[in-house]
Amino acid sequence: MITDIHVNKPMPFFSEEPLISFSRASNVTLTIKALEAGKPVLITAFYSDGLDLLKALHQHLKKQFPNQTFKEQRAYRLAYQKLSKLIYIDIVDYKLIVKKAPSIGWLAKLYPEHNNFLLPFTKVQGLNSAWQWYTNGISLPVLRSKIHPYYGVYFPTRFDHLILFDNWLNRYNGPKKSAIDVGIGSGVLALQLVKFGLQKVFGTDTNPNAIVGLTEAMGDTKLSRKIELDFASLFGKWEKQTELIVFNPPWLPATHNLDKIDEAISYNDSLFPDFFEGAKQRLLPEGKLVLIFSNLAQITKVTETHPIEQELANGGRFRLEQCLKRSVKSASEKTKRNQNWRATEEVELWILVHA
Incomplete structure (x- = not known):
């Protein structure tokens, strides 16, 4: 039952000791030294004080970390995450107790049992952004209606891979009785499948927020009878064979232990072998396995191994029917991070069939 699923949310913090307070009158250098010593800091006056401290923290770390290559950017972000998570803000009666703070509906929705914490x-920033996306909705070029992503659910901010999949679906003339969407996330691929006439889509996800969010969004509409959900990894309870299996896996190998949100962007060593073994059992003899991927890991020198190419070379389970590619649009001029590698990035649509 959906009511049995507990959503992922930022962990409330209850301090027994007074925290170091920070306002615009505070010494920024001393505050950052306190953070580096592992001491938590509390924003006490204005919401913007928190933004100012984060900006100062960025400037401080830029002096310590080079930020040119993809790997260096990753190290910089990890250092920033470690220190920034020690900066706190107080919440009472589902409101931020600082001046000129945003109103965030998630606080009442996700923390009904807590009154003061x-x-x-940075988590509050994330909650605020997520509330805007959830309430206002997000338009995608491949869907007629906006999506309203639930807190903690990955949603696409780039669309080349979705357009590639949409174009393929438009030409697909095979059976449309059922499909499995592995890692359904915010539901975009499943909605594309329904748009092109798939009668039934079975979706799984290991992120409880994805299941809760889509269940809430679909309600008791016709869509809820076309898309069926299971809170589980890979194929979950779906044992029946199907015409189509769709998978948009993470595009980068993991460099550390993954939490549930990380699983949307990084994969571990077992993900692809386990997926291909499960897909072999569940794909009908004439069915098609559709994977959406990218050359991101190769062009950023994170790894030379391409997991789909590796499966085709050594797995013995599938053969390649078609591989479609689309160049990714260049990074926004507003992006300060060095992304010259984007010029050679391609998204890939792999169509595999039984060997």
């Missing part, structure tokens, strides 16, 4: 400032 602290959250990391």
Whole structure:
């Protein structure tokens, strides 16, 4: 039952000791030294004080970390995450107790059992952004209606891979009785499948927020009878063979232990072998296995191994029917991070059939 699923949310913090307070009158250098010593800091006056401290923290770390290559950017982000999560803000009666703070509906929705607690400032920023996306909705070029992503659910901010999949679906003339969407996330691929006439889509996800969010969004509409969900990894309870299996896996190998949100962007060593073994059992003899991927890991020198190419070379389970590619649009001029590698990035649509 959906009511049995507990959503992922930022962990409330209850401090027994007074925290170091920070306002615009505070010494920024001393505050950052306190963070580096592992001491939590509380934003006490204005919401913007938290933004100012984070900006100062970025400037401080830029002096310590080079930020040119993809790997260096990753190291910089990890250092920033470690220190920024020690900056807190107070919440009472589902409101931020600082001046000129945003109103965030997630606080009442996700924390009905808590009246007074602290959250990391960066998590509050995330909650605020997620509330805007959830309430206003997000338009995608491949869907007629907006999506309203639930807190903690990955949603696409780039669309080349979705357009590639949409174009393929438009030409697909095979059976449309059922499909499995592995890692359904915010539901975009499943909605594309329904748009092109798939009668039934079975979706799984290991992120409880994805299941809760889509269940809430679909309600008791016709869509809820076309898309069926299971809170589980890979194929979950879906044992029946199907005409189509669709998978948009993470595009980068993991460099550390993954939490549930990380699983949307990084894969571990077992993900692809387990997926291909499960897909072999569940794909009908004439069915098609559709994987959406990218050359991101190769062009950023994170790894030379391409997991789909590796499966085709050594797995013995599938053969390649078609591989479609689309160049990714260049990074926004507003992006300060060095992304010259984007010029050679391609998204890939792999169509595999039984060997």
